[in-house]
Amino acid sequence: MPCPALPDGFDFTDPDVLHHHVPLPEFAALRLAEPVRWIPQAGNVAGFQDEGYWAVTRHADVKYVSTHPEIFSSSLDTAIIRFNQYIERDAIDAQRLIMLNMDPPEHTRVRQIVQRGFTPRAIRALEERLRARAHAIVQGAFERRGPFDFVTEIACELPLQAIAELIGVPQDDRAKIFDWSNKMIAYDDPEYAITEEVGAEAATEIIAYAMNMAADRKQCPAKDIVTTLVAAEGEGNLSYDEFGFFVLMLSVAGNETTRNAITHGMHAFLTHPDQWDLYKQQRPSTAAEEIVRWATPVVAFQRTATQDTELGGKQITKGQRVGLFYSSANNDPEAFERPKVFDVTRDPNPHLGFGGGGPHYCLGKSLAVLEIDLIFHAIADAMPNLRLVDDPRRLRSAWINGVKELRVSAE
Numbered sequence: 001m002p003c004p005a006l007p008d009g010f011d012f013t014d015p016d017v018l019h020h021h022v023p024l025p026e027f028a029a030l031r032l033a034e035p036v037r038w039i040p041q042a043g044n045v046a047g048f049q050d051e052g053y054w055a056v057t058r059h060a061d062v063k064y065v066s067t068h069p070e071i072f073s074s075s076l077d078t079a080i081i082r083f084n085q086y087i088e089r090d091a092i093d094a095q096r097l098i099m100l101n102m103d104p105p106e107h108t109r110v111r112q113i114v115q116r117g118f119t120p121r122a123i124r125a126l127e128e129r130l131r132a133r134a135h136a137i138v139q140g141a142f143e144r145r146g147p148f149d150f151v152t153e154i155a156c157e158l159p160l161q162a163i164a165e166l167i168g169v170p171q172d173d174r175a176k177i178f179d180w181s182n183k184m185i186a187y188d189d190p191e192y193a194i195t196e197e198v199g200a201e202a203a204t205e206i207i208a209y210a211m212n213m214a215a216d217r218k219q220c221p222a223k224d225i226v227t228t229l230v231a232a233e234g235e236g237n238l239s240y241d242e243f244g245f246f247v248l249m250l251s252v253a254g255n256e257t258t259r260n261a262i263t264h265g266m267h268a269f270l271t272h273p274d275q276w277d278l279y280k281q282q283r284p285s286t287a288a289e290e291i292v293r294w295a296t297p298v299v300a301f302q303r304t305a306t307q308d309t310e311l312g313g314k315q316i317t318k319g320q321r322v323g324l325f326y327s328s329a330n331n332d333p334e335a336f337e338r339p340k341v342f343d344v345t346r347d348p349n350p351h352l353g354f355g356g357g358g359p360h361y362c363l364g365k366s367l368a369v370l371e372i373d374l375i376f377h378a379i380a381d382a383m384p385n386l387r388l389v390d391d392p393r394r395l396r397s398a399w400i401n402g403v404k405e406l407r408v409s410a411e
Contacts, residue, residue, distance in 0.1 A: 006030065011039055012055055012325060013046065013082040018299060019396035027328035030057045036312030039323070046398075047083035047092065053302065053321035054314065057328035059335035059352065061312050065303055065324055066356030072303035072322055074360060075103040081302040081323050082398035091200065097245045100253070100360065107359055113236055114246055115363055117166060117225035123366050126165055127374075133161050134374040138382045142410050147389045150406040151263050158375050159258040162367060163250060168213070168224040180206045181251040203248055210247035211240045250364075256400065257297040258368045261353075262375055263392070263403045264295030269376075270388045270408070272342045279344055280380045287344040288372040293351035294342050296327045300399050301355075326352045327401065383410040 006026055010017075017023055030037055040052040056062055065072045078092060078101040095101050099110050116122075141153040160174040169177065183202035217226040229238045229246070238246060268291065269276040279287055303322045308315070316322065329352045331339040336350075354362035362368070379386065389409050395402030 006037075009040075011041060011045075012300065012323065013039075013053075013398045015082075015396045015398050018398070018401065019394055021394075022296075022299060022327050022401055024327070024331055027057050027325060027331065030055065031328060031332060035061060036314045036316075038314075043085065045085045046081070047085055047087040048077055048321065049089070050319075050321065053081065053323045054311070054316055055323050055325060056311065057325050057332075058312065059329040059332035059350075062324045062326065062329040062352055063356040065311070065322055066352075066360065067358040069103055069107075069303075069359055071306055071309055073103050073306050074101055074107070074301075074303060076304035076306070076319075077302065077321055079301040079303070079360070080399065081300050081321070097241065098249050099246060100249055104359055109236070110238070110242060110246075111359070111363065113229060113238055116228050118363050118367065120366065122166075122225070123370060126162065126367070127370060129165055130158065130162055130371065131374050131378075133165075134158050134371075134378040135382070137161075138375070138378040142382050145411065147407055147409040150266055150408045151259070151403060152405075154375065154379070155262040155266070155406075156255070156259045158262070158371050159255045162258075162371055163254050166225055166254075166367070167210075167247065167250070168217075168222065168226050173209075176209070177206070177251050177255065181255050184248075184252060206248045206251055207241075207244035210244040213247075214238075214240045214243040253362070254364050254367070256402070258371055260297040260400070260402050261292050261295045261368070262372060263406055264297070264401070265291035265372065265376065266379070266386075266408070267388070267392055267403070267406060268294050268342045270386065275342055275344050279376065280384055283377065283380070284345050285373075286347050286349065287376065288369045289349045289351065289353075290342065290344045290346045291372055291376075292353035292368070293330045293336075293346070293349060295401060296330050296351075296353050297401050298353075298399065299327045299401050300325045324356065326356070329356070386410050 006029055010026065012023060035058040037055050038052060039055050056065060075096050078095050083092060099107060099114065102110060137154055137157045141148055156178060160178055161171065163169060163177065164171050164174050180202040184199050213226055214230045217230055221227045230243050269279065300323050302324065305316045305318050305320050305322060307318050310316065329335070333339055354365045386408055389407035392403045393405040395404050
């Protein structure tokens with residue numbers, strides 16, 4: 001029986017839904033009544049020329065799909081659950097070159113190369129430089145005085161600078177990466193007036209930039225991750241194309257997601273002052289994981305069934321798309337005690353904000369956690385009395401839990 005609390009025609013990937021709020025009440029209703037539900041889509045609104053997708057809302061089911069790539073493919077229709085309705089199928093298929101949209105064994109080969117840049121040793125090597133950058137970012141915002149936009153002045157800066165440190169992008173070029181990545185994901189938001197074509201052009205710019213960097217390192221190796229990934233003889237390398245698409249993925253996965261986690265985390269602290277006071281006093285090591293759970297910057301990815309199968313009591317047909325709603329899974333009371341409570345001491349915290357496990361578990365988790373820890377330590381040190389000036393302005397998006405602006409004041 002259809003879930004009575006869900007209005008007819010309700011679509012979790014409708015950009016107008018996330019523009020206003022994450023639909024947690026609707027997710028809760030589905031988890032109870034119909035945890036795997038068919039969501040019809042008319043008129044090719046998602047760009048896939050099909051009739052809709054299955055919404056998977058329970059924590060256990062999201063993990064099951066994530067850990068069975070032989071049944072649920074990331075490559076067939078990519079992991080992006082909704083494109084613009086005018087996108088050509090060739091443009092969707094081209095995105096299979098991104099690691100996010102690969103299946104084993106090709107995904108395994110590329111990931112084994114790329115993870116050289118994300119070893120514990122590589123992340124530790126960045127820590128002191130990023131700590132100094134975090135303090136400089138926060139101090140710079142504080143010294144400008146008066147109200148400011150937390151997103152642009154603080155939240156976006158450390159992820160961008162971390163990417164620059166990681167792959168050797170000159171710091172002067174970080175604004176280009178920020179602009180290109182924004183254009184890639186903002187085509188659903190009319191404020192930006194970004195068309196699908198502009199987004200595609202931005203993606204091309206990032207890929208070209210990265211490929212030129214790879215070519216330079218091939219000719220003149222350096223002690224950086226680019227050389228490690230493209231110029232290490234006899235160890236398996238990324239091609240120039242593969243490196244370009246890796247940087248494309250990193251510019252979103254390592255920038256947009258961490259930036260939004262930091263923004264939502266700050267908003268959560270300032271609307272839960274008891275947690276902000278606790279954090280300032282104790283600095284619990286569990287805080288970053290709870291911030292990611294609470295924020296869940298990626299609301300959903302998708303998989304496509306490679307065979308007829310059953311999930312949550314529903315028969316899924318080969319070729320049908322399956323939406324993995326991490327925001328729902330991260331608020332599932334079967335997995336979390338008091339999930340509606342923001343608790344920076346939460347432990348254990350089996351959230352799926354970095355994915356549901358399996359081959360696509362976030363490669364950069366340790367870097368993201370480090371960035372979140374460093375920036376909130378710096379904020380607590382330099383701006384302990386930070387306060388909200390206005391409500392956040394949300395991004396209109398089909399799958400990103402994004403904030404465009406968060407006005408705050410340290411005075």
